[in-house]
Amino acid sequence: MKSLEDQLKNLFPEHQPEETVEADIKPNIWLQNEPLICKYEKRKGKPITIIEGYNGADSDFKILAKEIKQLLSVGGSFKNEQIIIQGDYRDKIMQFLKDKGFKVKRVGG
Template identity: 75%
Template sequence: MDLKDQLKNLFPDHQFEEPVAEEKPDIWLQDDPILCKYEKRKGKPVTIIDGYSGATEDFKKLAKEIKTKLSVGGSFKDEKIIIQGDYRDKIMELLKDKGFKVKRVGG
């Protein structure tokens, strides 16, 4: 017996409303591949994602999603996502799961 059944037993006259699922707007998928680069800045490894031609807000959402899924730090600067550490393989897998074409650059 779940919570909904228990509430129906306690309040038989009450009409329960089904929650309406909100549709999440998908990120615009482009035809050109997104570039996933590896660099060292001040001796520390960083992964740079570049080449997205959609809206800046979509790219910022993508940056936030990548950072939360990988539990890493990073930023969004100059139309690029900069992730701290070498996470090329994991990021490429995440982007491919979302439907993007990804190209690995360097190394």
């Protein structure tokens, strides 16, 4: 039994297969001049981390929120142009954002 590649060579003898390059394609998120603000609050006795100050597209900020939640394996939401993450993860979030190329400012605590 012939492999699929051999069968294709028989059908199309002149075809030269192109080399496929697998690139890690990440969505381009608009980087801004002003720093993002990362602050800590307690709501209903539970700690939360809030990221705000992004002035790009909401869809980019939602993508960023999803990546942060997946990185930390925690819940959170995107409301009123703020990312709200359950728990106090300021240090990890700030390092993640710096690695992405954002400027981050820590507020409170």
